[in-house]
Amino acid sequence: MIEIYLLEHLLAVSECGTLSDAAEKLNIAQPSVSRAMKKLESELGVKLFERTKNKITLNETGKLAAEYARRIIETEKEMQRHIAEFEKQRNTISIGSIAPGPLMILLPSLAGSASEYTIATQISDETDLMGGLSDSRYNLLIMNRPIENNDVICKKYISEHLYITVNHFHPAAVQKEITFSEMNGQNFIMYAKVGFWEDIVKSEMPDSKFYKQDDMDAVGELSCSSNLPSFSTDITQSVIQSRNNGRINIPLTDKKAYTQYYLVYMKNDKKKFDKLL
């Protein structure tokens, strides 16, 4: 069988035109190239070159062989690229979540059990998440409803409860609990990437405006200085205990302010996630 290095040398000769230039390109001595070409001709049993005393040029057979060499080497490079990519994919868990809250709980727990994995997260809507699970853009989903599907495993996960957050000067600050309709019409500071919660609050408080902030910290600062209400949840309160400076969290009693989360992953990945979760 013809070894790759012979094909590599042939390809270099084909591209460079002379043995000397090919040797330089290959970072080897020129006699090695000369010998390799002889060996290749001998193994193939055909002449690949027209030789004069100090010139060597590919003949038609040689050009054909060089073309095959190019294809084979190209395929091998592609193999290496593909395997590297595949391996990277294997070592990455891509989590798609319907909301940011549960990620705040899940990620710290994975940090211990899945230390050999790279973890990527994305907040998105249900349609994208389900599609992404099928085409492997996501390996693990966090949904806000159970999924019935023969190819996937769906496990009940944590729940989340929505609060509004106000400062002491806000009229609602004295209330122990509150409803969407009581707050409807007031304008809110809101973190931009809250997932499905955005749909909830917009539909439950259609007369309100929501000023979205890409930066989570900016929400806290603005809500202090502006007197505008904002949102929090039981999860965010437990994770971010810092800076309660004067802000009061009031639970929303509406049913839509409560959500149960579910973890969803392909049955193929059962073994992997059973170990990690």
Add this chain to the structure above:
Amino acid sequence: MIEIYLLEHLLAVSECGTLSDAAEKLNIAQPSVSRAMKKLESELGVKLFERTKNKITLNETGKLAAEYARRIIETEKEMQRHIAEFEKQRNTISIGSIAPGPLMILLPSLAGSASEYTIATQISDETDLMGGLSDSRYNLLIMNRPIENNDVICKKYISEHLYITVNHFHPAAVQKEITFSEMNGQNFIMYAKVGFWEDIVKSEMPDSKFYKQDDMDAVGELSCSSNLPSFSTDITQSVIQSRNNGRINIPLTDKKAYTQYYLVYMKNDKKKFDKLL
């Protein structure tokens, strides 16, 4: 760069399931296969197998690598096949002729000048010959008319003159020359592969029947024993001087009994055939 032998070993392991069987298939010792797989994993930088103490199985990455190995090895085999075929083609001259006569002159002459070539011959009609020259089924044609075409070279070659051959008992045996019309209606023994001559005699003697023989010798024998006339030409008479036993050759004086041949080949092949012809 990954050498081919590593891919071959991987493919064997993939097909055989165990290192031992793969080693047997490869006709090498089993530790070599074990080492090769380790080396392959090391060069690719990934694990290709799940290993227990006395079992080794391909993982998903390994299967991907094995599939690439199969492709690469397949391409290399195809390269060897293709090159061998190409080389054979380069060393073969395929001659297509409109009639057998000129081949009897050309082949002996080529035997001396083209000893490094394999020579294949075929009798066919003009349409097939011209098509075959274009698609390289033929390298050299013998035609009975000159060809005008920018891509080809056409050279006047030898001529041929058609005779009828009878025995002493045939009424025409006393004639010094004869015409198609005089013979029309008589039935002939005829060699099967006479090329365009068949069209000539059938159209010039529409009332005759022609008993075709695949074997050239059979024509001679039958024409002796059956009193039926047959054909010869100045060329066949000069080549086959044997067994004149009682047979008389009478020249046909019709213009259609004379033919001038032409050699035709592609301009690409000019250098080759100028040397040989």
Add this chain to the structure above:
DNA sequence: ATCACTTACGGGTGACGTAAAAATC
């Protein structure tokens, strides 16, 4: 004289085989 290829020689890497150990069935 320079350039390009070939030939000759010595060295070191590494692929292979044999032998033996470790572990599972």
Add this chain to the structure above:
DNA sequence: GATTTTTACGTCACCCGTAAGTGAT
């Protein structure tokens, strides 16, 4: 005990580099 994989060690092939040779520009 048989089978399978791994480890250890010695051998030999072969790929490479250096140096010298040949012929052409």
